[in-house]
Amino acid sequence: MRNATSPPSSTHRIRIPTRSCEFAADLNARGARVVGMVQAGQCADSSLSAILLHNGEKLLLAQDFDPAAQGCRLDLARLQNAGVRIADALAYGADLVIINRFGKRERDGKGLSYLIERALDADIPVVIAVGKDHFADWIKFAGGMSVKLGCDRGALDAWWHAVSAQDQDAHPIVDEHPTVCEILK
Numbered sequence: 796m797r798n799a800t801s802p803p804s805s806t807h808r809i810r811i812p813t814r815s816c817e818f819a820a821d822l823n824a825r826g827a828r829v830v831g832m833v834q835a836g837q838c839a840d841s842s843l844s845a846i847l848l849h850n851g852e853k854l855l856l857a858q859d860f861d862p863a864a865q866g867c868r869l870d871l872a873r874l875q876n877a878g879v880r881i882a883d884a885l886a887y888g889a890d891l892v893i894i895n896r897f898g899k900r901e902r903d904g905k906g907l908s909y910l911i912e913r914a915l916d917a918d919i920p921v922v923i924a925v926g927k928d929h930f931a932d933w934i935k936f937a938g939g940m941s942v943k944l945g946c947d948r949g950a951l952d953a954w955w956h957a958v959s960a961q962d963q964d965a966h967p968i969v970d971e972h973p974t975v976c977e978i979l980k
Contacts, residue, residue: 813894818951819848830884831893845877848893851885877906889919896924902932920958
């Protein structure tokens with residue numbers, strides 16, 4: 796089971812994106828290729844944005860400010876633009892995909908569901924926050940292939956260590972360069 800879900804709660808809602816960004820930055824610094832995005836800012840105001848994990852770019856996701864607007868001010872066109880940019884990065888390969896959350900849009904096959912599916916189909920591990928109210932939908936979406944993690948960095952690190960060790964066992968690194976002995980034969 797290669798996909799990790801981290802259930803958000805009211806006390807962890809703000810810290811999950813920060814933790815995911817730090818986790819991705821640490822893996823990228825160690826040579827892994829992490830692709831995806833995490834939320835920055837809040838849905839209820841015009842600060843809603845996303846940080847692309849493969850390059851650190853911050854993209855605005857909020858609708859242009861409208862004082863009459865109520866509820867979430869997510870601009871779906873901007874979300875799709877972010878998705879296209881992630882898909883472009885994913886085309887160059889990834890060791891891990893991190894998506895901010897699995898919600899009703901993804902459950903309904905919209906939002907960033909196509910990126911999650913692409914990663915799952917390519918056997919790329921996915922880290923995604925899934926709320927209790929969408930967990931059954933996530934299990935169905937992921938075909939049961941899921942590991943539920945606590946909302947802490949230690950759980951992410953332990954999961955990644957186990958997953959990356961499995962990958963190295965399944966795909967040992969083979970040096971493509973000939974040895975001196977092979978050249979002299």
